Amino acid sequence: MPVNVRIPTPLRKLTKDKDIVQASGATIQDIIDSLEKEYPGLKERICDERGELRRFVNVYLNDEDIRFAQGKGTPVKDGDEISVIPAIAGG
């Protein structure tokens, strides 16, 4: 199922400068795998060697941090919006 994924500035070199890209899949994990096919190299930026989300990457599904849902197993539906956002200092 197609969803929009918002790409943060540090990853845009991999997406040919696009800030929003399309991907499809039933879960966040599927979406990451589908992005990797389209934009090789993207997965290793977001996930570590064990395939876990890197410590300083936050992934949001429609405004909700996926760590509050089921992590990478969080189900995704048509028209959802996913954002990948680096951690930011406080204030």
Place this chain on the structure above:
Amino acid sequence: MKVKHGFFTSLKCRECGRHYPKEALHVCEFCFGPLEVDYDYDLIKTVLTRDKIQSRPTNMWRYRELLPIEGEPTIGFQVGFTPLVKADRLAKRLGLREVWVKNDTVNYPTLSFKDRVVSVALSRARELGFEIVACASTGNLANSVAANAASGGLKSYVFIPADLETGKVLGSLVYGTNVIGIRGTYDAVNRLCSEIAGKYGWAFVNVNIRPYYAEGSKSLGYEIVEQLGWRLPDHVVVPMAGGSLITKIHKSFKEFVKLGLVDERECRIHGAQAEGCAPIVNAMKIGADIIKPVSKPQTIVKSLAIGNPADGFYSIQTMRQTGGWAENPDDTEVVAGIRLLAETEGIFAETAGGVTVAATKRLVEDGRIKSNESLVLCITGHGLKTQEAVANKCGEARVIGPHLREFLALLDRKD
């Protein structure tokens, strides 16, 4: 012509060590790790001595070789070097011998330690050619960006949760900045700002300018060491929101040791958050490395209400490496902490200060700070900004007519 110094050399990823140019960058493209400023300590060691520091004006720029700008600073000539107060009456109440309060409630110009980070951020933003500065803030940072941008002739936008204390909102509006209130938590504000920062060429002090901004907090640690007579205390207690300040205080101590400016000794750094939003303390207490974000912070301590702390992991490392601990007092303890500090030392701190005092009380009660050990409390913001927190909790003025007999009657009633 500006003199360029070679003291700070590049940006470096804290996770994978890759180097980056000294630009408005904050995240490692490869692993998303935070970028940190790297210095040429060998060079700094040849020029920076205690005498040299002491010969300079009493503001944070007396440590300029260790702050990441290339030319002369342009913002913050009055910032820092706040009083380190020997707090004997507080010490007595806590059952300790040697207690000091690092009093950043009187930091210039906006009465919180954030003026330190903003001095560096705006000086660097200028060097990099920015004309518009911005931030995501729980209040204090917004006040500081607004004020320092105003006096520096820069345009500013500050983004805050819409439900902040009146004093914190007004404390930004008055400077004629653009205040944007977001319906949502600080973490929601942060997220939006990270997207805005990607779209516009603004200097977001805690987003794309973050590596420079964060270094400003080190000045608080340098001052503690210098004002203690060039020594490290046994304990320091630090309030944590995103967890940047505590890690930078640790870094400042390590740098001074490395540069031979202070003797190495055990100095335990403890962190404090409010119970209603304590993701770092919770992780520390259960011995976890992974921080579980708090989705809906619930506390009067809005300045520290960051549910998803970017530097939480490094804060835990700081506390573990130094033998420190973490505490999360509740809102009632926070108010009691504010009053204790005010009644013993005459210092009116904001809620974050109440957290620090209340956490210290717990650390003493649990035997983690012993009576014969020295302690520095980092009191980082002024109480007039968070009046709601203590309103109606300190009694009320007793009102009488302008007549002596009414006053005498009042005294009789009371005693």
